[in-house]
Amino acid sequence: MEGIKAPRGTRDILGEEVLLWQHLEDVVRKIALLFGYEEVRTPIFEHTELFTRGVGEETDIVQKEMYTFTDKGGRSLTLRPEGTAPVVRAYLEHGFPVHEPRVKWYYIGPMFRYERPQAGRMRQFHQFGFEALGFGEPACDAEVIQLAWTIYQELGLSDLSLEVNSIGCPLCKPQYVAKLREYLMPRRERLCVNCLRRLESNPLRVLDCKVERCQEVFSEEGFPRIHDSLCTLCREHEETLFTLLEDLRIPFVVNHRLVRGLDYYTRTVFEVKVRHLGAQDAIGGGGRYDGLAQAIGGPDIPGVGFAAGMERIVLLLGREAKPTLPFRVYLAPQDAPAERVLLSLSRELAAQGIPFHLDFATKSLKYHLKHAQRMHVRFVVIVGEREREAGVFALKDLTSGEQVSLSLTELVARLRKERELC
RNA sequence: GUGAGCGUAGCUCAACCCGGUUAGAGCACUGGACUGUGGAUCCAGGAGUUGGGGGUUCAAGUCCCCUCGCUCACCCCA
Structure with a gap:
């Protein structure tokens, strides 16, 4: 048929499903208000450079997933693949570091990544996210995690698991990377081709390789743990966060292999997973990104945040009770x-x-x-x-x-x- | 980018293995039985270039090839 269909990886949201989306958005806005986060709306596309510098050249996002195009003025633009870099760009562009360095913001909107679609993964998908800029305190990491947790609870989601890790700072991360490389190089015959490549380009990423033989190597006695390489400040940060999460009675597990895909993370990283959602089981994730502002040309500004995938949450909501129809x-x-x-x-x-x-x-x-x-x-x-x-x-x-x-x-x-x- | 499965009416599917006249059914839709009263029943109707193209054959929805699309998985993430 000549009928034009929605492009691959995109879809229409209509009928009763819209009610689920509205409910989700209502909950996000309500909890954001409660925690004192204000909405920020950034453009759908940005200069490509924002993402290559902010997200990282070595990431999958930049290497193969960006919707990049040249406009009629010859500029290279990219449909935003994630929300944090644009938010930090807006923060810098409007001079917040000078006049109001500490802000708490949230956003809701579509993101774009060129990937093969599958259950819970679309080329145009939607995220909501929270960013606390100018906050270096571990308590803010805890607040952001609590915020995420509160939203999931308010939505009635169960069977969630929260994994937390620390990947260090520019002081201690390189030391760990060196140790890791030193340990793995003599054992490189036992690693998969992917890991061998990553060992050069982005060594931390080998940790979340799912190939069993690689994981065997990482599980052996004597394998360097990132935790043992953390500097004093990073270690204190991590310990404080763990204590605060316990105070908040938010259940979490420490996953020493959790590294996350984006280059900008420092110290805290976390991920929320859910059962019964197929292969794409992460419904949210985030962490601290103290190096991001500098990476895109700003001053040294700390930040922490998280983002959640709305399609995946709606899939879960759709299994619960039907939404109540409005009076009419x-x-x-x-x-x-x-x-x-x-x-x-x-x-x-x-x-x-x-x-x-x-x-x-x-x-x-x-x-x-x-x-x-x-x-x-x-x-x-x-x-x-x-x-x-x-x-x-x-x-x-x-x-x-x-x-x-x-x-x-x-x-x-x-x-x-x-x-x-x- | 790689692999597997699947494309028949708006939706769910049958006919495909083993080629054979005019591709059927349920749901939904429209009208009627009931000229101003829904849910039930019955009747009727509209709706399809069987995803597209090519090949084999007397004959293709059915077999073969290509292509496009969808789905799931890998990769990676939200």
Whole structure:
């Protein structure tokens, strides 16, 4: 067929699924407000350089997943693959380091990565995220994790696991990388080709290799743990965070192999996983990125944040109870004059804050009632010749089947009451 | 980028192995039985270039090849 379809890796969100998305967004905004995070909206595309420098040349995102294009002015632009670098760019661009160095922001919106789609992975996907810029304290790491945890709880998600690790800072990370390389080089025959490549380009990433033979190497006695290479400050940071998480009664496990894909992370990294979601089981992750602001040309500003995948969360929400449909009144005119009456009524309902669906007289009453039922609407207002002559509105309750004649004021009062009860 | 599975009506599927007339059914939709009253029942109707192209054959939805798309997995992540 010549019909144009949504491009690969994109999709339409419609029908009842929209209610799930709205619910998720409502919860995110509510919890953000509670924790004092303000919304920031950055462009969907940025200069490519922001991501190559901010996310890291060696990352999968930059090497193979970016939607990069040249605009008519010859600029290289990229559809944002993640939210943190743009937020930090906005922070720097608007001079926050000088006039308000400590901000807590959140965002919700689409991200783009060129990958083969599969369950829970799309080329256009959506994330919400929180970023605390200018905060170097471990308590802020704890707050961000608590924020994430609170949202998942508010959404009623269960079976979640939180993994935490520290990958050090520019002082101690290189020392560990050196140790790691030193340990692995004599054993390189036992590593997969992928790990051999990463050992050169991005050594930390070998840790989360899933090849069993590689993991055997990493599990052996004497394999250097990143934890043992942390400098004093990083170690203190980590210990404080763990204590605070325990205070907050947020269950977590330390995963010494958790490194995460983006180059900008320092110290704390964490990931939230869920069972029963197929291969793509991470529904959120984040960490500290004290080097990011400098990497994209700003001053030395610490930061910590997290991002969550909304498609994956909606998949989980969809398995729970169906969303409750909003209250709505169906307006069913029987003839042209009745359309005028109901059109006027609709203006009154709108003024009173009562949602409605107005259909038109080209359809039979039978159609209207059937249609109203299919829309899960409980109340139908019918106006035909009889009602017009009597100057009333017929209100039918589809649940009980009963029907009453009401004046305009009675009708509005009744509907307001029903809406309250809903 | 690699691998596997799958593409038939708006949706779910049948017919495919083993080629054979006009590709069927349920749901949904529209109308009617019921000329102003839904859910049930019955009847009727619209709807398909069987993803696209090529090949084999007297004959292709069915077999073969190519291509596009979808799905899942690898990779990696959200």
